[in-house]
Amino acid sequence: MMRPSPFKPLDAPLFALFLLALCGIFFPKMVHILIGAAFLAGTALHLKAKLPIRGRASGMRRAGLLATELLGLALAGILLSGVFLSLQAFTGWQWADRVDWRFWHILSSLVAMFALFAHLLTQASRAWQGWRFYGAALLAFVLIGSAIFGIPYADRWLRHVETDVASVTGGEPIAASGRLLTVWFSRSGNTAGLEQVDTVSGASFMLDKKSQKLFGNAEVLALMAQDMTKSDLAAIRVRTPYPPAYSDTVRIAKDELHATADVELAEPAPDLSRYDAVIVVFPLWWGTVPKAVEKYLASSSNPPSKLIAIVTHGSSGAGESEAKLKSLFPGAAVAKPLAVYSSSVPHSRADVARYLEEALGASK
Numbered sequence: 541m542m543r544p545s546p547f548k549p550l551d552a553p554l555f556a557l558f559l560l561a562l563c564g565i566f567f568p569k570m571v572h573i574l575i576g577a578a579f580l581a582g583t584a585l586h587l588k589a590k591l592p593i594r595g596r597a598s599g600m601r602r603a604g605l606l607a608t609e610l611l612g613l614a615l616a617g618i619l620l621s622g623v624f625l626s627l628q629a630f631t632g633w634q635w636a637d638r639v640d641w642r643f644w645h646i647l648s649s650l651v652a653m654f655a656l657f658a659h660l661l662t663q664a665s666r667a668w669q670g671w672r673f674y675g676a677a678l679l680a681f682v683l684i685g686s687a688i689f690g691i692p693y694a695d696r697w698l699r700h701v702e703t704d705v706a707s708v709t710g711g712e713p714i715a716a717s718g719r720l721l722t723v724w725f726s727r728s729g730n731t732a733g734l735e736q737v738d739t740v741s742g743a744s745f746m747l748d749k750k751s752q753k754l755f756g757n758a759e760v761l762a763l764m765a766q767d768m769t770k771s772d773l774a775a776i777r778v779r780t781p782y783p784p785a786y787s788d789t790v791r792i793a794k795d796e797l798h799a800t801a802d803v804e805l806a807e808p809a810p811d812l813s814r815y816d817a818v819i820v821v822f823p824l825w826w827g828t829v830p831k832a833v834e835k836y837l838a839s840s841s842n843p844p845s846k847l848i849a850i851v852t853h854g855s856s857g858a859g860e861s862e863a864k865l866k867s868l869f870p871g872a873a874v875a876k877p878l879a880v881y882s883s884s885v886p887h888s889r890a891d892v893a894r895y896l897e898e899a900l901g902a903s904k
Contacts, residue, residue: 554582558656561649573622580619583611603662611655617648642881701746703886705755709763711889713770714897718816720771723809725822725833726756727789732781744786744823744852744882757852757885762821764892765850769900771819776836777806796831803831805839813842817900821850824879827859834868843869848899849877850892852885875899 557579561572624641727744745754759775766773780803782789796803812818822833837844847865851858858877866874878895880888 554579554586555656555660557582558653576618576622580615583615603658607655607658607662611652611659614648614652614655617644618652621645621648642884701883701886702749703746703760704750705746705748705753705760705763706750708886708889709760709767711768711893714768714893714900716769716771716896716900718900719814720769720817720819720900721774721810721812721815722762722766722769722771722819722821723774723776723836724756724758724762724820725776725830725836726758726762727782727823728754728756728759729775730778730782730832731784731789733784746886756823757880757882758821758823758850760885761850761852761880761888761892762819764889765819765821765896768889768893769819769896772815774810776822776832778832779804779806790825793825793830797826797828803835805832805836808839809836810840811842812837812840812844815844817846817848818844819848819850819896822852822861824851824853824856824859824861827856829861829864829868834864837865838868844872846873846875848875848896850895851877851879852882853879854882 557575561576561579621641621644744757746757746760747753748755762773762775765771782792818837820833820837822830825831837847847869849858849861849865851861853859858879861877862874865872865877878892878899880891
């Protein structure tokens, strides 16, 4: 005779809330926050009802307790990182500004996912035996794998990015002094048949809601930087545009990197030594600086005295861009680059402002 199910009425709604929270990239920010808050509150009530455990515990029961404790720690990590990401209540704390809260939020979510499935399996083992239990374990494994690989893939290749470019790039200036230049390189302005390009996150483009014009991620960040520093603005253009298909552009970028294909600039850089600092914004291509950016900076009659890089990426951070820029200009002061995740670009003005204030040595 099968034993009564160990699952409680609250278990199914909590599990559904957790899956919805994992898919938060597809919801408005406030909806994601509310789902996460509901899950954390419900889980706290659930764990309070389960603990403490009295009497002797079997090996499976002890494993369940360990999974529960791990889940509690992961949820604390989700809560802490979520506060810093969503409420931005601690922007004055220098240590908080330097922490990659997005990374810790995702890591805590993945740990919570493993712990949650382990917790559910230990509960299931009390009622299910044989093929039922192993079937549940296999389903848990499939769901974990789908979440780890499927959600980032969907975020990068299926989610379309639309924004009000004027709204996200405009705002209060920072106290930047000296003569500055912001130069950017992006697929926008360097792609043939731009109307054929998709606006998914991984394609490096976003659609302006008002003008219906495509903007490159690096272009939007450059407009932010120019607006807050009141710098000069320049775009890096190649003479032969890249194809509209992202995969073809990736292949050409690889050939350029390995010197099997050359990139020719439409115009060389001005005399960069005339500027106190050059802010260069570009996407990370094959883990480093795109060849067009490298060639543009090197085309100046005199090297820059200070380089500040802002790098857009899909998962690799700033890659080897800092080391590459330092090797190209050993006499220049090269700041540690700011890495901005592609789909986070429209929400990055505050991060860009803090970074540039520090990199330029300015303060409000």
